[in-house]
Amino acid sequence: MVTMQQVADRARVSISTVSFVVNGTKPVTPETRDRVQAAIDELGYRRNAMARALATRRSRIIALLHPIIERNINAFIESAATAAAAAGYSLVVWPLHTDNQAQEVTTLATSGMAEGVLLLEVQFEDERVTRLEAADAPYVLIGRTRDLAGRDYVDIDFEQTVATVVERLVGLGHRHVALVVEDLAGTPLADYAPPLRTADAFREEVARHRIHGSVFPVRNSVSPGAGLVDRIAEDAPETTAVLLMMGDAAFGIVHDLRGRGLVVPRDLSIVVIGGSAASGALVDPPLTTYETPAEEMGTRAAQALIARLEGADAEATQVLLPCRPVSGESLAHAPVGRGSLRVLRA
Amino acid sequence: MVTMQQVADRARVSISTVSFVVNGTKPVTPETRDRVQAAIDELGYRRNAMARALATRRSRIIALLHPIIERNINAFIESAATAAAAAGYSLVVWPLHTDNQAQEVTTLATSGMAEGVLLLEVQFEDERVTRLEAADAPYVLIGRTRDLAGRDYVDIDFEQTVATVVERLVGLGHRHVALVVEDLAGTPLADYAPPLRTADAFREEVARHRIHGSVFPVRNSVSPGAGLVDRIAEDAPETTAVLLMMGDAAFGIVHDLRGRGLVVPRDLSIVVIGGSAASGALVDPPLTTYETPAEEMGTRAAQALIARLEGADAEATQVLLPCRPVSGESLAHAPVGRGSLRVLRA
DNA sequence: TTGAAAGCGTTACCAT
DNA sequence: ATGGTAACGCTTTCAA
Numbered sequence: 001m002v003t004m005q006q007v008a009d010r011a012r013v014s015i016s017t018v019s020f021v022v023n024g025t026k027p028v029t030p031e032t033r034d035r036v037q038a039a040i041d042e043l044g045y046r047r048n049a050m051a052r053a054l055a056t057r058r059s060r061i062i063a064l065l066h067p068i069i070e071r072n073i074n075a076f077i078e079s080a081a082t083a084a085a086a087a088g089y090s091l092v093v094w095p096l097h098t099d100n101q102a103q104e105v106t107t108l109a110t111s112g113m114a115e116g117v118l119l120l121e122v123q124f125e126d127e128r129v130t131r132l133e134a135a136d137a138p139y140v141l142i143g144r145t146r147d148l149a150g151r152d153y154v155d156i157d158f159e160q161t162v163a164t165v166v167e168r169l170v171g172l173g174h175r176h177v178a179l180v181v182e183d184l185a186g187t188p189l190a191d192y193a194p195p196l197r198t199a200d201a202f203r204e205e206v207a208r209h210r211i212h213g214s215v216f217p218v219r220n221s222v223s224p225g226a227g228l229v230d231r232i233a234e235d236a237p238e239t240t241a242v243l244l245m246m247g248d249a250a251f252g253i254v255h256d257l258r259g260r261g262l263v264v265p266r267d268l269s270i271v272v273i274g275g276s277a278a279s280g281a282l283v284d285p286p287l288t289t290y291e292t293p294a295e296e297m298g299t300r301a302a303q304a305l306i307a308r309l310e311g312a313d314a315e316a317t318q319v320l321l322p323c324r325p326v327s328g329e330s331l332a333h334a335p336v337g338r339g340s341l342r343v344l345r346a
Numbered sequence: 347m348v349t350m351q352q353v354a355d356r357a358r359v360s361i362s363t364v365s366f367v368v369n370g371t372k373p374v375t376p377e378t379r380d381r382v383q384a385a386i387d388e389l390g391y392r393r394n395a396m397a398r399a400l401a402t403r404r405s406r407i408i409a410l411l412h413p414i415i416e417r418n419i420n421a422f423i424e425s426a427a428t429a430a431a432a433a434g435y436s437l438v439v440w441p442l443h444t445d446n447q448a449q450e451v452t453t454l455a456t457s458g459m460a461e462g463v464l465l466l467e468v469q470f471e472d473e474r475v476t477r478l479e480a481a482d483a484p485y486v487l488i489g490r491t492r493d494l495a496g497r498d499y500v501d502i503d504f505e506q507t508v509a510t511v512v513e514r515l516v517g518l519g520h521r522h523v524a525l526v527v528e529d530l531a532g533t534p535l536a537d538y539a540p541p542l543r544t545a546d547a548f549r550e551e552v553a554r555h556r557i558h559g560s561v562f563p564v565r566n567s568v569s570p571g572a573g574l575v576d577r578i579a580e581d582a583p584e585t586t587a588v589l590l591m592m593g594d595a596a597f598g599i600v601h602d603l604r605g606r607g608l609v610v611p612r613d614l615s616i617v618v619i620g621g622s623a624a625s626g627a628l629v630d631p632p633l634t635t636y637e638t639p640a641e642e643m644g645t646r647a648a649q650a651l652i653a654r655l656e657g658a659d660a661e662a663t664q665v666l667l668p669c670r671p672v673s674g675e676s677l678a679h680a681p682v683g684r685g686s687l688r689v690l691r692a
Numbered sequence: 693t694t695g696a697a698a699g700c701g702t703t704a705c706c707a708t
Numbered sequence: 709a710t711g712g713t714a715a716c717g718c719t720t721t722c723a724a
Contacts (some may be wrong), residue, residue, distance in 0.1 A: 011398055047406075048400075050396055052401050052443065053396040053398045054397050054400050058461060059396055059459065059461050060434060060435045060461070061435065061438055061459060061461060062430055062436070062438070062460055062461060062462045062463065062464060062648070062651055063438050063440045063454060063463050063464065064423060064426060064437055064438070064439050064440060064463075064466065065442055065451065065454070065463055065464065065465045065466060065474070074423065076410075077410060077420065079442060080410060081441045082441045084408055085440070087406065088406060088461060089406050089408050090407045090408070090438045090440070091439045092408075092409050092410070092437060092438040092439070093424075093437045093438070093439055094408055094409045094410060094411045094431070095424060095427045095428045096411055108409060108411070112405065113405065113407060113409070113436060114409035115404060115405050115408060116408045116409070117409050117410075117411055118408060118409065118410045118411065120411060165682055189663075201445075224628070224629075248625075248628055251628040252628065255630050282570070282594055282597040283597065286570075302408065306408070307406055309408075
C-alpha cells in the first residue's frame with residue numbers, strides 16, 4: 001500500500017501538502033501541486049479509507065438495515081451478508097457503472113475500504129477480474145470466466161444441470177427438445193456466461209443422446225403472444241419438450257399454447273432451469289423447475305472469500321452447484337406420434 | 347462516543363488490559379476482567395470499527411460488486427447504493443435477525459461502522475426506530491411508523507394511490523369493489539404498515555364515494571386454484587373490480603376466472619397496487635398496475651440521509667410518493683347489471 | 693504557500 | 709498478568 005508519506009517523500013514536500021492537494025483543502029502553488037500529482041500517479045496512491053475515517057471521525061458508510069424474512073430483498077445479497085455477519089464481516093454493496101467498471105474496480109481494490117470482493121454477473125472474458133488480480137485483491141466470483149486457472153468461484157453447474165434434465169427428458173421419450181435462452185448480444189452482458197454455457201452443454205448432451213435439439217435465443221421480454229411458440233413451431237415443429245432458461249417466459253408460453261388448444265404437459269413439456277420455484281408455482285400447471293441455489297451460492301462465496309482473507313488455504317475454491325430440482329406438473333412423457341406443435345403450422 | 351481509555355480509567359486498568367478483555371487476546375484475571383466488563387457495561391462501550399481497522403490493517407469489510415444493468419439485483423438496494431456512491435458514500439447491507447433486531451440495531455449504531463441508517467420493512471410500532479433514536483443515530487425510514495413526529499422517511503403514498511384508483515373505478519361505474527392484501531398476522535411482520543394503511547385508506551375511500559368495499563386478507567401464496575376467487579364470489583358476489591396489493595396473486599386470479607369462463611376485464615376488473623409493471627406484463631391481459639417507485643424511493647432515502655449527515659437542514663424529510671400508473675388492459679367499465687361473479691354461486 | 697506535530701481509537705510489541 | 713507506548717495513515721491546527 002502506498003501511503004501519503006511515500007508520496008510526500010517522492011514529491012519532496014510534507015505530508016500536509018499532499019493532503020491539501022488530495023483533498024483540495026488548501027491552496028497549493030501549481031508547481032508543487034503538479035509535483036505531488038505526478039508522484040501520486042507514479043506511485044498509484046489512493047488515500048486509505050479507514051485512516052481517513054478515523055482522522056475525520058466520518059466513516060462515509062451508511063447502512064441498509066433489513067430484517068431477514070421470507071420476503072427477501074435478494075437471495076444473493078442477503079445470504080452473503082448473513083454469512084459475512086456471522087464471521088464478523090460487513091458487506092458493502094458496490095454498484096458498478098457499465099461504462100468504466102474496470103476503473104471502478106481498481107479504485108475499490110486500492111482504497112482500503114474493502115479487503116475482498118465478491119463479483120456478480122461474471123462474463124467469459126472479464127476485465128474486472130483481471131483488474132482485481134492486478135490489484136492483488138482477494139476475490140470470489142459468483143459465476144466464472146472461461147479461463148478458470150487458480151480463480152476462486154462459486155457458480156451454477158449448468159453442464160451438470162442440463163445433463164440431468166436432458167437425460168430425464170430422454171427417459172420420458174422425448175426426442176426433439178428445444179432450449180430457450182436469453183439473447184444478450186449487443187448488451188453490456190453480451191459475454192455473460194450462463195446462457196452460453198448452457199447452450200453449449202445442451203448441444204453436447206443432445207448430441208450424446210443422439211436426439212434433436214434446437215436453441216432459441218430470445219431477446220428480453222417474452223410476454224403472452226410474443227411469438228416464441230410460433231418460432232418454435234416454425235423452426236422445430238417436432239419439439240415435444242422445452243427447456244426454459246428464462247423463468248418469466250413460461251407465463252407467455254403456457255398462455256400461448258393454451259390459446260391454440262394445446263395443453264402442458266400433454267402436448268408439450270416445459271422444464272425451467274435457473275428460475276425460482278416460487279414463480280413457477282404461479283403458473284398452471286405449476287412448473288417443473290431446476291432452481292438456482294442462490295442462498296447457498298451467496299453463503300459459500302462469502303465464506304470462501306473470508307477463508308481466503310483469513311489465509312486458511314492456498315487451494316482455490318472452485319465450487320459448482322447444480323440447480324435444485326423442484327417438482328411441478330409441466331413435465332410428462334413425450335406425446336405419442338409426432339409433436340403436437342406441428343398442428344400450428346397447418 | 348465512549349473510548350477504550352475511558353473504560354480503562356473507570357476500571358482502573360491500562361488501556362491494554364481493556365483491549366485484552368475486549369478481544370480475548372491475552373489471559374486476564376477474573377477480577378480485573380469483571381471490573382473491566384462492568385465498566386464497559388456501565389459506559390456502554392463499543393470498540394470503534396474504524397480505529398480497529400486502521401490498527402489491524404483489516405477493515406473486515408467485503409464488497410459485493412455488481413454491474414448496474416436492467417436485470418437489477420434489487421431496486422431499493424441498487425438505487426440507494428448508487429445515490430450513496432454518487433455522494434462519496436458506501437452502502438453496507440446489514441441483515442437483521444428476527445429474534446433480536448433491536449439489539450443488533452443498537453450494536454450497529456454504536457460501533458462507528460456506519461454513520462447513518464436506512465431502515466426497511468418498517469412497522470407501525472417499531473422498536474428498531476426507537477433504538478436508533480436512543481443511540482442518536484441519523485436514519486431515514488423506507489416506510490413509516492404510525493407516529494411520524496420529527497421522523498425522516500420516504501414511503502409510498504398508499505392513501506393517495508388508493509384514492510386515485512378508487513376514484514378511477516367509480517368513474518368507470520364500479521360500485522362494488524374488493525381489496526386483496528397480504529395477511530401478515532402471526533408473522534414477524536404482523537405490524538407491517540403497508541397493508542394496514544392501504545386497507546384503512548380503502549375503507550375510507552369507498553365510504554366517501556358511498557360504494558361497497560370488501561377487504562380480503564390472504565395468507566402468503568395465491569397460486570392458481572387457491573380459492574381466492576371463490577372467497578370473493580362467496581363474500582362479495584357483486585364485486586366488479588379487485589384492487590390487488592399482491593402482484594403475484596394476479597396470476598392465480600386471472601387463471602381461476604378463466605377456468606370459470608369469466609374474462610378480465612369484461613367480467614371483472616383488476617388493478618394491481620405496489621406490484622411491478624414487469625411482472626404485470628406477463629399476464630394476459632397485461633395488468634393495469636400502480637407500480638412501487640422503488641428506485642426513486644431508494645435514491646431519495648439515501649440522499650435524505652446524506653443530507654442529514656452533512657447537516658444540511660434541520661427539517662425532517664418526509665416524502666410520500668404515489669405509485670406510478672402503468673397502463674394495462676385489465677381495467678374496464680363495470681359490467682352492466684350485476685357483477686358476473688354471481689354466476690359462481692349457482 | 694508550506695511544514696511540524698498533535699491527534700483520531702485501536703492494536704500489539706516489549707517491559708515489568 | 710498488566711502496563712507503556714509506538715505504530716496504523718490520515719486530517720487539521722498552528723507556526724513559519
